[in-house]
Amino acid sequence: MDMIPILATLVSMVIFLSVLELIRRNRLKEKYSLLWLFSSLVLLWFSVSRKSLHLVAGYIGIQYPPSVIFLLGFLFLIVINIHFSTVISRLSDRNKTLAQEMALLKEMLERKKRAEE
Amino acid sequence: MKTLFIIPAFNEELNIRGVIEDIRGHVQGADILVINDGSADATGNIAKNLGVTVITLPYNLGIGAAMQTGYHYAHMQGYDIAVQFDGDGQHRADQLDQLLDPLERGEADIVIGSRFLTKGMYKAGVARLIAIRMLSRIISSLIGQKITDPTSGLRAVNRKSMLLFCRCYPDDYPEPESLVLLHKAGFRIAESPVLMERRLLGNSSITLFRGVYYMVKVVLAVLVDMIKEVPRR
Ligand SMILES: Nc1nc2c(ncn2[C@@H]2O[C@H](COP(=O)(O)OP(=O)(O)O)[C@@H](O)[C@H]2O)c(=O)[nH]1
Ligand SMILES: [Mg+2]
Numbered sequence: 001m002d003m004i005p006i007l008a009t010l011v012s013m014v015i016f017l018s019v020l021e022l023i024r025r026n027r028l029k030e031k032y033s034l035l036w037l038f039s040s041l042v043l044l045w046f047s048v049s050r051k052s053l054h055l056v057a058g059y060i061g062i063q064y065p066p067s068v069i070f071l072l073g074f075l076f077l078i079v080i081n082i083h084f085s086t087v088i089s090r091l092s093d094r095n096k097t098l099a100q101e102m103a104l105l106k107e108m109l110e111r112k113k114r115a116e117e
Numbered sequence: 118m119k120t121l122f123i124i125p126a127f128n129e130e131l132n133i134r135g136v137i138e139d140i141r142g143h144v145q146g147a148d149i150l151v152i153n154d155g156s157a158d159a160t161g162n163i164a165k166n167l168g169v170t171v172i173t174l175p176y177n178l179g180i181g182a183a184m185q186t187g188y189h190y191a192h193m194q195g196y197d198i199a200v201q202f203d204g205d206g207q208h209r210a211d212q213l214d215q216l217l218d219p220l221e222r223g224e225a226d227i228v229i230g231s232r233f234l235t236k237g238m239y240k241a242g243v244a245r246l247i248a249i250r251m252l253s254r255i256i257s258s259l260i261g262q263k264i265t266d267p268t269s270g271l272r273a274v275n276r277k278s279m280l281l282f283c284r285c286y287p288d289d290y291p292e293p294e295s296l297v298l299l300h301k302a303g304f305r306i307a308e309s310p311v312l313m314e315r316r317l318l319g320n321s322s323i324t325l326f327r328g329v330y331y332m333v334k335v336v337l338a339v340l341v342d343m344i345k346e347v348p349r350r
Contacts, residue, residue, distance in 0.1 A: 099182075
């Protein structure tokens with residue numbers, strides 16, 4: 001009896017439920033969790049359904065079907081990481097703009113104060 | 118024309134006074150803006166006591182974002198020309214006429230002060246010279262125009278370039294990268310011969326040791342800039 005599908009089922013269920021719980025507690029925004037939810041559901045599907053696992057493995061020529069789960073997990077991680085890199089880039093851009101505008105406003109305020117004195 | 122001198126300064130308490138006095142000595146009643154970029158030393162206070170405008174950034178944003186802040190200010194306050202003048206004492210105010218001439222005649226959108234167009238040999242470490250020479254070759258061929266001193270921080274822009282820089286200005290290596298940006302936007306770039314000093318006090322942010330690493334990163338950044346879109350807004 002192969003342990004891997006059982007393990008994979010457990011792990012993807014834990015990921016799915018943890019992400020749901022994080023959303024419920026407002027610790028994670030939905031828009032950053034969709035990729036996680038989607039990935040864990042797909043992994044869950046292939047962990048549970050032997051048939052689709054073997055089908056996909058046969059289709060792309062993978063000898064050892066559970067590798068499909070690893071392959072998918074790996075691909076999802078890459079996609080999620082690229083997505084987060086774009087999120088970080090956007091955040092740091094906005095952060096820069098905020099810092100600049102704040103500094104410009106502060107200078108204006110100081111100048112006004114000095115003029116009033 | 119209404120001209121603003123923008124001095125980017127990061128921990129320049131040893132040099133900032135001399136730089137401000139140098140500009141004032143050559144330009145009567147010059148408008149000077151110091152961008153104090155999260156300095157941990159007395160840079161900001163010294164500049165304030167000398168009566169120049171000081172914008173203090175809440176943390177170190179880096180030279181690119183600091184200069185962009187200055188361009189925003191210049192644009193908001195209606196300046197016709199903004200000059201970048203480094204706070205480390207390398208730039209000389211007696212060279213400003215050459216720099217500003219092409220802008221005042223309306224012949225360029227940006228003028229770079231070049232150390233390498235002058236006879237009075239600029240002295241620098243060999244490694245630095247080689248690096249600058251290589252970068253000069255690469256940038257010149259990318260933008261199809263000879264640029265002898267792409268890392269020079271002494272530069273002056275008109276309102277048109279100011280506006281472009283407000284919209285987007287490179288963060289990492291703004292001096293060489295902005296040339297690519299300007300070229301892609303179809304702006305006119307000119308170089309004027311200037312004399313510069315070697316840095317007297319404090320340390321350059323680029324050490325010889327990191328020179329090669331710097332080169333690789335700048336070249337990569339510039340190549341990426343070549344394929345980047347210029348944001349419309
Ligand atoms: N705003 C800002 N200015 C900086 C930073 N690092 C260096 N500078 C300034 O940029 C100018 C040139 O810096 P320097 O280290 O001499 O670079 P180099 O001339 O290329 O060797 C000086 O006025 C510095 O104070 C930074 O992180 N932020
Ligand atoms: Mg310098």
